[in-house]
Every structure is written in structure tokens, then in C-alpha cells.
Amino acid sequence: MTLEAESPTGEATCHRCENRSTRVHDRYRRTLMEAPLAGRALTIRLAVRRFGCENASCSQTTFSEVTVRHGRRAL
């Protein structure tokens, strides 16, 4: 059994220049967790999109949206 989720927002913020982008560059699926549920394997998958930064002076050409927080701040 597989559950799939995708973020409903159509934009993401570049973590380098904080410019908002709506240009979806690519998308991939990532498995969030696999857990046994009532004797069956349950897989939760998340569609993660990669956006292209629209800021020409930014050195970050693509970045992935962050939809999952791990309760820990990136340093």
C-alpha cells in the first residue's frame, strides 16, 4: 500500500537569495517512511519539486522545495 503526497503550493523560495520562483525545473519522489500497518507494508511517498531560481544574479540555479521539517535547523 502506498500513499502519495504533494505540496499544493506552486512556488518555492530560493534558500540562497530568498527569491520566489514558480519555474518548476524537475520533480522526483522521495520515500518518507515505510511502516508495517495491520500486517501490510505502508509506504508514504512525497513528490518533491526542484525549482529553477529566477534571479539571474543568484549562483543557485536550481533548488528543491522544503516540505518536510525535521525539527532541526540547518546550520
Ligand SMILES: [Zn+2]
Ligand atoms: Zn536564488
